[in-house]
Each structure stands twice: as structure tokens, then as C-alpha cells.
Amino acid sequence: MAFDIDMIKGVYANMATRVDKAREIVGKPLTLSEKILYSHLWDGNPSKAFKRGKDYVDFAPDRIACQDATAQMALLQFMQAGKPKVAVPTTVHCDHLIQAKNGAVSDLKVANSTSAEVFDFLESVSNKYGIGFWKPGAGIIHQVVLENYAFPGGMMIGTDSHTVNAGGLGMVAIGVGGADAVDVMAGMAWELKFPKLIGVKLTGNISGWTSAKDVILKVAGILTVKGGTGAIVEYFGEGAKNLSCTGKGTICNMGAEIGATTSTFGYDESMERYLRATDRNDVADAANQVKEHLTADAEVYANPEQYFDEIIEINLDELRPHLNGPFTPDLATPVGELGEKARANDWPLKVDWGLIGSCTNSSYEDLTRAASIAKQAVDKKIKPKSDFGINPGSETIRYTAERDGILEIFENLGATIFTNACGPCIGQWDRSDAKGDEKNTIVHSFNRNFSKRADGNPNTHAFVGSPEMVAAIAISGRLDFDPMNDTLLNEDGEEVKLDMPLGIELPPQGFAVEDAGFLAPDADGSGIEVKVSPDSERLQLLEPFTPIKDESLMGAKLLIKAFGKCTTDHISMAGPWLRFRGHLDNISNNCLIGAVNAFGKKTNFVKNQLTGEYAGVPDTARAYKAAGVKSVVVGDHNYGEGSSREHAAMEPRHLGVAAVIVKSFARIHETNLKKQGMLGLTFSNESDYDLIQEDDTFNFLDIAEFAPDKQLTIEIVHADGSKDTIKVNHTYNDAQIAWYREGSALNVIKKENAA
């Protein structure tokens, strides 16, 4: 599928020198994560040791992957860069916009019609700029990446938090916002804070009902949803070697649920088997030649506490199957103890749905393990008590599973086979037994189970488990069922027990597919026209932002003084707005509508100083813009925390906001503001936040002298004519000031390109 063996060989060719150099500089044996990081420095050979958790470092990733929801704005921005092709191999995967309802054939047809313009746009823009395009129905981004592109020792970024799944094949793979992906597509470096390292030593062996999923469910219980923040989790030990490659992928995938930067495993035979089974003998051969660089140094594994910032040890012989939830993936409970907990917390014991799939657990092995349970239900005449839905991970997996009779087993149980896509995992689920806001329980093999995630119902209690445990629980219809100890009554009134699941790691007859759903881009895309209708509600070609003129910063008006927490969700809400992700003007109608106005403590209700009337934030911003008046947003601490979505910076920029002045920023959002050519500033004296009044006008007195490490001075004129003059700090370097002066980072790239 057009994976780039020459690129991979190039990475391996550099690895030995760079790893040796890094070891010398760091002065001690290296973990696998360090080997991959130091061999992907933007400047080539390592020249200094970086402080974990402190230093910001420029990297050169090998690949980029984007899913259809995030790719829209990323590619609209890339079009602004004026480049003929992406600088780094990139793929786009259409998996998020397909709703699960009646089954694959009809659901895909509906999606192809309702999202036709988005898919057409993504296909044409991919074709033009040398991007591989995976059509709707081809599969879930992270399964397709694992099957086709991931390689041991590689580094990739993706515009989706579960990009980390590729750690199952020994990569350092990291989820990023669209703006970061655009930088790398345009040939720029990618910046990351050098991560801390958490080592997870796996001893013993997985067996019986316990699966790879239970490793990460257990780790999530230990580390909680924040425990991995800023760290790479590196798994090692005999237990790691005994896991399949896709099982390793499952563990890395849910590293996102503990907040980890990413997770990874050292190269081993399971990865080699997987590479060969997925038609990549040349990658396996190349990896075998540099094997010693694709795992940590032996000393690291012998004395891990000396090389990792934190160590966790899990004995797989003792690990029990878990179900995590509801409402958070770190609430871990061993199966068998859930009944008591559910009764104490009043969680519904009756299970309505069992869902198997998602990028986490939709491999061939996952389907076979779940099918081995489903088959027993049919053979032993146990009528399933819950509904079943299955989303295979890719067309290759689906086709192979169909050929091998696995899908038929699920169908015999009455399961609906949904499209090879995200479906219920991202709330794209038109649930046949729609529950309104009725309290109910579902079990699934996905990664996230936050309130409303699967079906929009805040009272759906979702529990996360392995596919085989999901199958068993769904067959029993009870959350307190323990298949290792309990029996079920069959249709003949007999008590029967389910035997432990049996999976097949890789298809004995090999993978097969008729049409994997991949479209390779044209070698020369220069003549291709990118399709965007001017009447479209969902897509809009971007106009370059014009630079903010110094004189326009005399007389800027306060748009909103945000009170308390103001995350990227408050700035650019998700939910129904996702539909407009590719249309900047339309999605700007959600700009800051979730932020609480410090005056009046209401959301989306601010004063228009030109008219004295109160209105929504976007309308007020548009009114200032129409009058040629720049506006200013004021905020509290950690402004812009949450996701890295660039819309949170693009929307205010589009609506004429010139500066955001806060007590402190979430760093990614601050960078996003800089990239969009705005001023992201912090009060030098935090209490100056309290000086800001509702009718304030801002005069940026010395903006003409904007320079690195130099404070700016702002005169604030209040309604009664009184004035305060304050100092604000900034973190702009010379290059970032150039972004501001040119109107955006993309304008700078475009200018450099044209020169």
C-alpha cells in the first residue's frame, strides 16, 4: 500500500550513528524511547542531552496520518502554504463520519451521500498534494496504519489522540493538533517537550480469560487518567514478548487514556510475524538488521529503576480480566467484583449492548477471541440477552474474517456488522433501542467511556473490556456475570459454562482483500482542482489572514473577560459543531460561547461597547470587525487547556480578535495563537486582571517595538476616562514575531516558498 521502504531504510541507516552518539552524550545506556527520539532530531546527529520533562526539542517525524474530521482544517491550512506536495509521507483516513445504524452496506451508502462533499474534498486535496487516501469503509485510521505504515523504531504524528496505537509496532507515535501536522507537511520541524519515561515491566504470561486489554485496564487503574501526562510509557519484560503485535497495539492505544505522550514496545518476534503477515517482508528484514537499536540497551532492562522516571511491574500470571467504568476509563474493577460495586453505586446491572471494535480492539485476533465465545453461545444454545454490534478495524480484517467464517459466527448470534469505521466509539451511533436519557448499561471494547461518548445519553453507563469479555457479558446480559465462575441457563434449561476464549493471532491462510480502499495520489497533482463548493455549509477555502497593523491596536475593545476555567472546549465547543470543522466562518459561530463572562457570570452574553447592547460573543466580535475595531480577550490561568485543536485560535483570529491577555496559557494553545498571527500575552502582574472593566479600551503603546524578551505596554482606558497602564509579558522569539508581522506562520512559509 505504498509504504515507503526506502524511507524506512534511510531511518535505519542513520540510527546506529545517532544512537551511539546519543549514548555518548547522555552518558548512560538508553531506553528504546530515547533511541527513537534521539535518532529523529530535526538537526540530525544529537549534540546535547535533553532534560526530560523540561527541554523543548525539534523533531523530524517520518510519517503523518489524519482522520477525516481533523484532516479538513489541517488540509485547508496546508493549501495555504503554497507547497506542491507534502514534505513527509502522509495519509488521510475516512473513518469518523460514518454513522452506525442498520449495518455496513446501508450505513456506508448513507455516509457517502451525507458527507459526500467532505469525502470529495479530502480525496481531491490528497490527490493533489501527494497524500495517500483511504476511502470511507477502508478502515479505522490506527488499524490501517498498523497494517500498512507503522514500523519499529519510527516516529510518526497523527491528528488523532489514538495515533499512539502504532507503538504496538515499536514506533514513537504521537497525537497532535492540525497546526502541528501542517507544519510538518510543509517541511518544518515538530516541537515536543522531551518526555519523561515510565517503564512498565511485564512478567509472567497472559492466559485464559486475561488479555492484552487487561494490561492497560490495570495500568489505567494504577496511573489514573492523568498519570502518564508528559511521559512515554515503555513496556518490556518476558511478558511483553508473549503478547501479539496487535495486543501491544491495544495497550499503546489506551495509553491515551492515562494522558501519556505515547507508549511503545521493543522490537520482537511478534512484530516480525505481524510485518510478514501484512506483506512487509522487506520491513521485517530491514528491522532485523538493526535489531539492537530497536529495543532498549540490555542494562536498562536489567536495572530499569536507574533509567526510567517511574517503574510499574505487573505479573501477567496474576492479572485478572477487568471492566473499567462507568464514565471514566481508569475506574478499574476485576470481573467478578463488579456486581457488588454496581449495586452499591446503583449502576444498572442489565446490559443492553455489547459493542466490539474501535481502533483499540478490532484486529483479526480480537475478532477470533470474541468469536470463540460467540460460537459457544450458539453451540450451547444460549440465547444472548443483549444486542451485539461489531466494527471490524479494516477492510482487510473484515474480508479475511468473512472468508474465515468469523463474521458468520457473530451473525448467527444476531449481531449487526457495522462499517469498518469508528461508529459508536465517536458517538456516530443511531441506536436502535434509543434510550433518550434513560439510565442503562452497555459494555464495549473501545478506549473511552466518558458520559455521552457512544450514544449521546448522559445516563448510559459504558464499561470497557476486552472483546471476549464484552462478548461474554453481552451474552449473559448482566454486568455481574463472571464467565470464569458463573454458569448460564440455556434454551433447554441446562446450566452451561463458557469455556475460555481461544484466539488466532494471525490468519492461518494469510490476510486477503479485494479492494482495501486505498487511492494512491497522482505523481503530478499540479493540474488537479480541489473541490469545494462556494455554497457549502461544511467546507470553506481559507483566505490568508492579513497582518494586524500597529495602528489598529490603538482603540481595541474588550470582547470578553473570561472568568475561571476557559478550555479549548469553552473556546470552540465540540458536539454538533464538529459538522463545521472544515468551515471557518460557520464554526466561528461557536467562538467562546462556553466561556463565562466575568461581568454578569453568564455564558455567551457580552456587552457591545459600540451600541451598549448585550449579545452573544461571536455576534459582538463580528460587530466590532464590521466597524473596523480590533477586539481583545482577557482570561484567567491555564487559558486554552484541553485539546490542541487549532480552531480555538483560528476562530477568534477570524472574528477580529487581535490579542488574548491572560494570567497564564496552556502552552499548545499559546503556540496556536502565535501560528495564527495573533498576540498571546500574559499579565506581568497577575492582579492586573482585576483592573479590566467591561467598557475597557486597549491601546498597545509600544507594539512597534515588539521584540523577544521585551515586555509590551498597554494603556487601558476605562469608561469614566480613567486610565491604567500595565506591562504584559510574551514568549515570542524572532521567528514567531515574523509570523505575527506576516499575519500567520503559513504566510511566512508561503513567502519563503515564493522567494
Ligand code: F3S
Ligand atoms: Fe475512531 Fe474511536 Fe479510535 S473515534 S480513531 S475508533 S478512539
